[in-house]
Amino acid sequence: MAEIYKNFINGEWVNSKSGETFENRNPANWNEIVGIFPRSAAEDVNLAVQSAGKAFNEWRLVPAPQRGEIMKKAGDIMVERKEEIARLMTREMGKVIAETRGDMQEGIDTAYYAFGEGRRLFGHTVPSELMNKFNMTMRMPIGVAGVISPWNFPMAIPTWKIFPALLTGNTVVFKPASDTPATATKLVEIFLEAGVPPQAINLVHGTGNSVGIPIVEHPDIDLISFTGSSAVGKIISQKAGKDLKRISLELGGKNAQIVMDDANLHLALEGVLWGAFGTTGQRCTATSRLILHEKIHDKFLDMLAERVSRLKLGNGLDESVDVGPVINAPAREKIHGYVEIGRKEGAALLVGGEYAEEGDLKKGFFYKPTIFSGVTPNMRIAREEIFGPVLSVIKVKDFDEAVQVINGVIYGLSSSIYTQDVNRAYRAIRDIQAGITYINGPTIGAECHMPFGGVKETGNGHREGGWTVFEFFSEIKTVYVDFSGKLQRAQIDNR
Ligand code: NAD
Numbered sequence: 050m051a052e053i054y055k056n057f058i059n060g061e062w063v064n065s066k067s068g069e070t071f072e073n074r075n076p077a078n079w080n081e082i083v084g085i086f087p088r089s090a091a092e093d094v095n096l097a098v099q100s101a102g103k104a105f106n107e108w109r110l111v112p113a114p115q116r117g118e119i120m121k122k123a124g125d126i127m128v129e130r131k132e133e134i135a136r137l138m139t140r141e142m143g144k145v146i147a148e149t150r151g152d153m154q155e156g157i158d159t160a161y162y163a164f165g166e167g168r169r170l171f172g173h174t175v176p177s178e179l180m181n182k183f184n185m186t187m188r189m190p191i192g193v194a195g196v197i198s199p200w201n202f203p204m205a206i207p208t209w210k211i212f213p214a215l216l217t218g219n220t221v222v223f224k225p226a227s228d229t230p231a232t233a234t235k236l237v238e239i240f241l242e243a244g245v246p247p248q249a250i251n252l253v254h255g256t257g258n259s260v261g262i263p264i265v266e267h268p269d270i271d272l273i274s275f276t277g278s279s280a281v282g283k284i285i286s287q288k289a290g291k292d293l294k295r296i297s298l299e300l301g302g303k304n305a306q307i308v309m310d311d312a313n314l315h316l317a318l319e320g321v322l323w324g325a326f327g328t329t330g331q332r333c334t335a336t337s338r339l340i341l342h343e344k345i346h347d348k349f350l351d352m353l354a355e356r357v358s359r360l361k362l363g364n365g366l367d368e369s370v371d372v373g374p375v376i377n378a379p380a381r382e383k384i385h386g387y388v389e390i391g392r393k394e395g396a397a398l399l400v401g402g403e404y405a406e407e408g409d410l411k412k413g414f415f416y417k418p419t420i421f422s423g424v425t426p427n428m429r430i431a432r433e434e435i436f437g438p439v440l441s442v443i444k445v446k447d448f449d450e451a452v453q454v455i456n457g458v459i460y461g462l463s464s465s466i467y468t469q470d471v472n473r474a475y476r477a478i479r480d481i482q483a484g485i486t487y488i489n490g491p492t493i494g495a496e497c498h499m500p501f502g503g504v505k506e507t508g509n510g511h512r513e514g515g516w517t518v519f520e521f522f523s524e525i526k527t528v529y530v531d532f533s534g535k536l537q538r539a540q541i542d543n544r
Pocket residue numbers: 197198199200201202224225226227255256257258260261262265276277278279281282284285299300301302332333334434436462502507
């Protein structure tokens with residue numbers, strides 16, 4: 050029997066007002082129903098926003114170190130439940146168990162980072178230009194945060210948003226992706242058990258159109274934190290922008306790894322295997338392009354093709370599996386559509402390029418890890434986000450051409466270069482247009498205490514993670530205290 054899940058609104062676990070539901074199935078075995086969830090709409094969102102609005106007035110007054118202690122308790126519960134939730138996550142979205150454990154760990158790290166930040170949330174004290182006057186800044190909560198998340202990091206990404214939102218004194222209306230509502234529900238259970246006031250955290254399940262848009266357009270939602278595709282990010286930006294809402298957008302990528310002629314090729318090989326085929330290529334930071342120096346191009350490609358053809362596909366709960374399924378049938382069709390485009394554009398299909406349907410694989414949505422060589426920078430497979438296990442290999446003659454190619458896309462999230470030349474490494478850091486650059490590491494591997502985000506169409510300039518996310522979720526208040534006992538006019542009386 051499939052488990053029945055609910056929304057969490059106004060301190061209670063409830064069905065959607067309409068009573069409608071949707072199913073969540075395992076992409077490795079479509080016959081397995083992971084859970085049944087409420088299909089919600091604007092009326093459910095309204096109740097959730099009302100609840101969060103009421104709770105804000107009390108939660109904002111709880112001292113930040115005390116809020117931090119609740120975040121610490123949430124982290125402790127996540128440690129206890131790590132394995133159980135990692136297994137559920139693999140069942141609902143397919144990535145292999147080592148990676149869903151990592152996804153849980155990122156949530157735990159984020160909880161403990163928020164705990165520490167509760168005793169920081171620094172402002173500045175700054176000398177006044179006038180006698181007997183004191184200047185400082187403080188960080189203030191903003192109000193009700195709308196949190197909209199994608200399915201590929203079902204625990205980590207919501208924690209990146211909700212821990213800093215709550216820690217800084219905001220309350221939350223959370224809409225997880227409809228492909229990963231079960232993990233999201235576990236996170237809300239954890240916040241409640243840790244002691245977050247029940248009305249301060251609200252969970253509304255459903256689609257982008259029926260729940261996401263009402264959140265974005267609701268007049269009492271003060272800020273939106275969104276992670277997902279650039280196409281949806283643009284819609285949100287327009288809708289929320291007209292009310293001047295504060296919006297953080299973390300969007301798509303077309304990340305590349307450069308391998309120079311002096312690179313340690315074995316290291317670069319491990320890097321690209323992990324970067325391109327980890328999470329079945331469905332990471333915003335996935336290595337989607339491989340830029341090879343012409344001197345090592347043929348040798349490296351042989352090494353890579355041999356390893357890729359040996360990757361084991363299967364159900365991610367099997368510890369020996371390297372690559373899980375893709376998230377659903379439309380995603381697999383889209384990936385295969387790009388493979389067809391690559392063929393028509395004249396790229397050479399080296400390995401993969403088809404559905405994987407041997408034995409039990411036919412129960413799910415598996416796609417063979419795929420490499421195209423002979424790709425040129427103007428091809429669509431070199432420019433557009435595919436979000437699947439497809440790697441486009443581009444040959445270049447030198448470092449300058451590599452940088453030109455890496456920068457020649459509309460996205461700018463992650464980037465990587467393998468080289469032993471320290472001068473080149475620093476030039477790459479300076480010249481690559483991306484929010485993140487790895488030297489001698491793959492394009493994936495974010496740590497929770499470092500800013501995360503991208504340039505160009507990957508976002509709108511905000512960063513998640515690190516100290517920067519606490520800036521997004523709080524407003525600066527500038528305070529002047531005049532203890533002179535008289536009117537002092539800045540710029541006038543002291544001249
Ligand atoms: P998506 O944009 O389809 O959906 C993301 C979320 O937005 C989901 O919860 C969805 O229901 C909701 N949504 C959809 N349409 C909406 C609308 N019109 N209004 C409001 N909400 C709406 O993305 P996805 O398929 O879940 O995730 C994959 C995408 O996310 C990729 O493009 C990937 O690069 C990106 N991503 C980016 C980052 C990052 O930090 N930059 C991290 C992970 C994923």
